[in-house]
Amino acid sequence: MIEKYYLFSLLDASEAALIEKRLFLKAYDAGTMIFEEGEAADAFFIIQKGEVEIFRYIREKPAQTVMTFKSGDFFGEVGIIDSKGRFANARAKSDLELLVLLRSDFERILGDHDEIRYKIYRSFIREMVIRLRRSDETFKAFFKEALHREQ
Numbered sequence: 471m472i473e474k475y476y477l478f479s480l481l482d483a484s485e486a487a488l489i490e491k492r493l494f495l496k497a498y499d500a501g502t503m504i505f506e507e508g509e510a511a512d513a514f515f516i517i518q519k520g521e522v523e524i525f526r527y528i529r530e531k532p533a534q535t536v537m538t539f540k541s542g543d544f545f546g547e548v549g550i551i552d553s554k555g556r557f558a559n560a561r562a563k564s565d566l567e568l569l570v571l572l573r574s575d576f577e578r579i580l581g582d583h584d585e586i587r588y589k590i591y592r593s594f595i596r597e598m599v600i601r602l603r604r605s606d607e608t609f610k611a612f613f614k615e616a617l618h619r620e621q
Contacts, residue, residue: 471486471490472486472489472490472493472516472569473486474542475516475542475544476542476543476544476593476597477516477544477590477593477594477597478590478593479593480589480590480592480593481586481589481590485583485585485586485589488579488583488586489571489579489586492571492572492575492576492579493516493569493570493571494569494570495518495567495568495569495570496567496568496570497565497566497567497568498520498562498565498566498568499562499565499566500520500562500563500564500565500566501561501562502561502562502566503559503560503561503562504522504546504560504561504562504566504568505546505556505559505560506556506559507526507527507555507556507557507558507559508555508556509555509556510549510555510556511546511548511549511550511553511554511555511556511573512572512573513546513550513570513571513572513573514544514545514546514547514549514550514570514571514573514576515544515545515546515560515568515569515570515571516542516543516544516568516569516571517539517540517541517542517543517544517545517566517567517568518541518567518568518569519541519565519566519567520540520541520562520563520564520565520566520567521538521539521540521541521562521563521564521566522538522539522543522545522560522561522562522563522566523535523537523538523560523561523562523563524536524537524538524539524545524558524559524560525558525559525561526557526558526559527559533559536558537601537604538563544597545560546560547594550573550576551594
């Protein structure tokens, strides 16, 4: 089942089954906050259905959307990887169904299974590079607009 999601696409069936046992489904209505910047990162999420907006508040400005994720995407992993709080806010942009993997389960699986750890981190790194390139374009547009308004 989870092999259809990019993050788990390198796993074989038995590896995927270890993770599937630990996943649970959680639903959110559109507009509901999933987590807020600074909160402890106790889980990460795979979108089964719907869209999520990741945003930050910058000074007194309105919320700035950093990214939008859709079905098949994952989010909330940054705080799991670096053991710090959430770096942004996440809100359900539409009605949402998420697969949730608790940090404790994630760490236990990766600690016990070197091959799974390698495959998942390889997928994480590739996705982080894609997101970094995407966010660079977003920030360029944001700063271009901000500088234009100040002139």
